Amino acid sequence: MNETPVSSNNNGAAANGAAANGALIRLQAVTKVYGTGIAAVEALKGIDLRIGQGEFVAIMGPSGSGKSTCMNILGCLDVPTAGTYFFQGRNVGRLTQDQRALLRREHLGFVFQGFNLLGRTSALENAELPLIYRGLPVKKRRVLAREALASVGLSGWETHTPAELSGGQQQRVAIARAIVTHPKVLLADEPTGNLDSERSREVMELLTALNRDRGITILMVTHEPDMAKYAARQVHFMDGLIDGRSTEGGA
Ligand SMILES: Nc1ncnc2c1ncn2[C@@H]1O[C@H](COP(=O)(O)OP(=O)(O)OP(=O)(O)O)[C@@H](O)[C@H]1O
Ligand SMILES: [Mg+2]
Numbered sequence: 001m002n003e004t005p006v007s008s009n010n011n012g013a014a015a016n017g018a019a020a021n022g023a024l025i026r027l028q029a030v031t032k033v034y035g036t037g038i039a040a041v042e043a044l045k046g047i048d049l050r051i052g053q054g055e056f057v058a059i060m061g062p063s064g065s066g067k068s069t070c071m072n073i074l075g076c077l078d079v080p081t082a083g084t085y086f087f088q089g090r091n092v093g094r095l096t097q098d099q100r101a102l103l104r105r106e107h108l109g110f111v112f113q114g115f116n117l118l119g120r121t122s123a124l125e126n127a128e129l130p131l132i133y134r135g136l137p138v139k140k141r142r143v144l145a146r147e148a149l150a151s152v153g154l155s156g157w158e159t160h161t162p163a164e165l166s167g168g169q170q171q172r173v174a175i176a177r178a179i180v181t182h183p184k185v186l187l188a189d190e191p192t193g194n195l196d197s198e199r200s201r202e203v204m205e206l207l208t209a210l211n212r213d214r215g216i217t218i219l220m221v222t223h224e225p226d227m228a229k230y231a232a233r234q235v236h237f238m239d240g241l242i243d244g245r246s247t248e249g250g251a
Contacts, residue, residue: 023086024184024217025051025074030083032069043069045240046083051219053184055249056211058228059221061237067221068189070237074219075187076104105133109178109186109216113193115170117162117177123149124158127176134181148176152206168199175206179216186210188220192227204230 032044043066051057059067072078073085076092085092087103095103109130117126128145136144149158152172162170171191178186188207192200208230210216222228236245 022052023050024053024055024088025049026084026086027070027073028084028086030070030073030080030085032066032073032078033081043240044073044080047240047242049235049242050249051217052249054211054215054217055233056208056218056231057220057249058231058234059219059237060223060225060228060234061243065237066240067237071187071189071219071221074185075108075110076100105130105181107184109181109183111171111174111178111186111188111191113190115162115167115174115194117170117173119162122159122161123154123165123173123176126162126173127180129177130181144180145176148180149173151179151210152176166199167195168202171195171199171203172206175203175210179210179214182214183216185217185219188218190221190223192222192224197226200224200227 027047027049030044030047030049031042034041034043045066047066047070049070059071061067069078073080079093087107090103092100092103118129124142124145127148128141131141131144146155146158149155152175154169154172154176157165157169157173160169162173165173171194175186175191178188186207191207192203195203204227207218207220211218218231220227220231228234233247233249234245235247236243
């Protein structure tokens with residue numbers, strides 16, 4: 001993987017901080033190419049994006065425009081082919097794989113379209129999973145997982161498995177799992193894609209409350225304009241680039 005930083009400045013940390021200029025997240029000229037030769041697909045063609053602490057951003061655009069590719073980079077699940085990603089002023093491309101994994105565990109939470117819960121595993125155990133990776137003792141994990149389930153309105157549902165929960169409830173367990181570590185950023189890729197409109201509205205109201213009350217920065221991919229309206233800002237992808245329909249943010 002090419003993780004070469006763009007900056008050739010020796011004065012690493014200070015230069016990075018200045019480049020990020022206070023934004024929580026900053027992408028500079030980020031590209032992503034999948035495959036090689038004639039099979040190469042240029043999924044991102046030069047993304048510049050700044051996101052401030054506490055923003056709620058909807059990421060929109062047609063299928064194949066690069067939304068998930070960009071989310072994977074922001075989530076430290078993948079690295080750009082070229083360009084630079086700053087998180088809190090740190091150049092993510094200069095981190096080792098372990099440091100990136102740590103950044104992900106400490107600061108980022110993930111919610112997916114398909115919920116991605118473990119079947120035959122209770123809501124409580126699903127919600128506490130990220131804490132197991134952090135090595136927390138079981139009692140502490142249980143307390144925090146109960147709190148997280150309560151904050152998504154699922155007190156009393158701790159022992160239920162995914163099969164015993166509705167789609168909306170499963171997505172709320174997934175959100176509890178994402179916030180149990182108190183992340184700075186929640187990355188949600190089509191969180192309402194598998195839900196009916198009433199359940200979608202509940203999930204969006206929950207995300208809005210987490211953003212408003214806890215100051216969690218939320219980046220949410222959606223195809224639905226009605227869902228994007230919950231966000232204060234819209235970033236519109238088209239053919240691997242951010243286009244002019246995007247609205248400005250505070251960063
Ligand atoms: N792992 C991969 N290997 C090869 N090509 C990929 C890979 N992932 C994505 N692509 C290609 O990169 C482009 C952007 O894909 P991406 O998944 O980011 O789109 P998207 O905007 O999330 O689309 P959708 O709305 O359908 O989820 C597409 O042309 C896709 O086929
Ligand atoms: Mg996608």
